[in-house]
Amino acid sequence: MIWPIDLAILTLVVVAAISALMVKDLLGASVLFGSYSFMMCLLWSIMGAVDVAFTEASVGAGVSTVLFVAAVFRTTRRTRD
């Protein structure tokens, strides 16, 4: 494990999580959530959990994001918080 990469990804995870919740546009939030999931997946593959990382890459970063975008497309992008 290379600690600078680990540390950088850990920070990015937190940043992505906070910004997914802060951004005032639901489409942006879903895309940021996808990036959060992908960062998480990288983190897990660093920790050696290859199967979990693989699943998260396909489910969290892939299908979940598509579902979010689809739902936002069917409802509204606007939000106040």
Next chain:
Amino acid sequence: MTDLISMVVAKYNYWIYITLMMIGLYAIIAKNNLVKKIVGMNIFQTAIILFYVSISVKKGATIPILEHGHGPDAHHVVHAVDYINPLPHVLMLTAIVVGVATLGVALALAIRVYNNYNTLEEDKILAQIREK
């Protein structure tokens, strides 16, 4: 002071998971937009998955796939210290699946709510209900 720093450094994964979990929990309770709450819910779930994956890490061990699985030396002795603990990974595969299932149901419900009230903001919906 050095104790504190060494403790912070030694378990930093646990601190990150707690931070993420609190971010998610706060979003579920305090956010007003229904889809934002769902995002918070997912962050909450992945934080717990991060916790479990952190349990499984073992210093100096490799991924839990046996080398020399088949072939000439298939039956050499395997040492547990060489491989990461696989059990939490298994549990978390299940938890990820449960997470995406919950996400699907939550989004379906959010669409139903939007069809009824034409908004996703909780306070506006409650105001509409009160007017009736």
Next chain:
Amino acid sequence: MSEQYPALLVVVPLLSALVVSVAGWVNKRLCFPIAVAALGVTAWSCVGLLLRVLDEGVIVYKLGGWTPPMGIAYYIDYLNSLVLPVVSIVALLNLIANKKGIEQQFPDKTGPFYTLYLLMVTGLLGIVVTGDAFNLYVLLEIAALTGYGLLAMGEERAPLATLNYLYMGTIGACFYLLGVGYLYIVTGSLNMVDIAGLLPPLYQSKAVLAAFIICMVGVWLKMAFFPLHAWLPNAYTYANSAASSLIAPLVTKVMVYVMIRLILTVFTPEFVFTTLAVSDAVVWLAVIAIVMGAVLALAERNLKKMLTYIVVAEVGYMVGGAWLGNRDGMTGAILHIVNDALMTLCVFMVVGNIVYKVKGYAFEDLQGLFRKMPFTMAALVIGAMSIIGVPPTCGFFSKWYLIVGAISAGHYGFMAALIFSSIVSVVLFFRVFEICYYEPFADHHGHDNHSGGMDEAPVSMVVPLLIVAVILIVVGLYTGDIVNHVIQFAIPEAMV
């Protein structure tokens, strides 16, 4: 075959759910018979299992043939063999009773409805029977997800109420999962019995304490224990009647079962009641739950919502009884799981019949129902008697044990709360009876109304309801046997 009962009671509803789902695409009329047959087999194997446990004691069933703690195992002891028949019989009777209502409300979606119904029953039975802490989480999620689906189809406000339930339910389940993770990190095991064996040296550990608190909060969220109950009334009120009369009796009770299982098996009573010494605080919380549930029920002008607040109060009974920390209180709590499931089923099925005929459940819709629907109302009277706690019905006996437990624990606040809530229940139900007894004003001077005629719900709805009402009395009469032959062995010897 009888050694395979433990697997059958979960596998049969699961397989039949899949078959029903396929049948829904081919021929809709096949769904109902398959579902009833599957639940019948399940109920039969649950009863068979209870008899076997009475004969031989604890049964261990190894899934996949792996010895625990490597694989997952089922432990069927006196506690869950008592709860299993209740869950399966409640589900079976409710399904038969609601056939007409389901077909009336979802003409195109009966297939998915029965599928979800069976999956929900699978989940609930699995929760009760499993001996693995993580397996319980997965089954919890099955029961929860299908529950969201069933509850959300109802009135206009149902989706929002269910979405709130989903947020709270997910937090609850995740907390439980986190608690299991904490146990895993300090013991390295997931098997409940195994964890209980590994824990004693760790009782002073902060991680075990946190695991216990987190698990309890998660389970309390799921069972709507005051002050975490906010999701329950709306979610149950606005749902369709078939779903609410399945979920209201079962989900909260099964979660109470999980709490008792965690206390008795995983963390053991010594840790919970001796090392922790917070039981007084929890019982006081239960007192508040009972009082608030009763008071909020008084404020409602709507039968179904009133009943949901009674459910909140009943959860207070069971949590309080379990946390009194003595034998009588625990007996009362376990007995009340059985009784409360049955009496909640009874009153919610009454609401189902009323909704089917009258299309409403507000107090003004109930006028003149004693004349119109005499059998339904007779069942309501018996259900209400049981909730109030009038002797021949079963509700009296569990309340009796709870009060005895409260006295021997010296917790007079809990006793007072029980009596207070009984009195409030009397007021609540006699107000309903009064409204139902008098004719609507308009009918006397009205034009052509079918006044005088009986307008009872269909036979297929009334007969299961009357069966439930009879069961309420029969269980009441046989309480002594249940306590002496089953519950007594379910509580560890160490508890006095």
Next chain:
Amino acid sequence: MKIIGLIITVTTGALLFYAAGDFPAWSDPASPASTYLSPHFIEKTMEETSVPNIVTAVLADYRGFDTMFETAVIFSAGVVCFFLLRISRREDEEPETRYYRHVLTGVTIQLKEGHEIPPSADFERIDSMWTPPDLIIKTGCRLLIPFVQLFALYVIAHGHHSPGGGFQGGVILGASVILFAISHDLRTAVRRMSEKLIGILCAAGVLIYAGTGALCLLLKLNFLDYSALAGVLHVDPITARSHGILIVEIGVGIAVLATMIWIYNNISSAGRYRQGL
């Protein structure tokens, strides 16, 4: 609400921080989690199941019962989405004016007062908001999708030896169909894979899993004890376990594939199955 949320969050966080102090040090090989159960899995998996990927072995065999319910969870999510969103033909008022597009020339025809063109290869039904799919995206996706599906099949079949398995492969397969639905439109995708087929596949996948378990039960061993299959497959009990894992992984793959598409179809069209994204 914000203040209540903050209070709850801070309390829970404080409890968790407090408890984390008693954890064994991170990545410590001597922690209970790494010394109690997992050594058995790591050292014995090869002997007992002959699967080198320990995660797959534990997932589908030692804890196969969990995984069966995991598949049931995903199946129930699909059914719930369908149950909640799908608008039945009876409730869905068809628009009075319909649009058709001639596939070869791209000419759009508008038919008023409920007239219809019988389904044929020349004309395709489109919606009033229809936008032509971009040629580059369409061709690119058409090139990409077979490779994605091939990879997914590899992931399912090779789950015994490398990361992956039924679940990941199924999601990738589902994603390839979703990619098709996005790059073309939902109507085309549904025409290729009808709703009924998806619904039946969903149940069939879980049925393969639970049915394998039930078969073991019929062969006089416990539920999901794959070594019972040895007689049926004509192999020794340990290889039978390995084959049993492969069978249930395929079941998981089918169930997940169908459910992902089902959920996407319902959510992206809000249950109307018209246009999609």
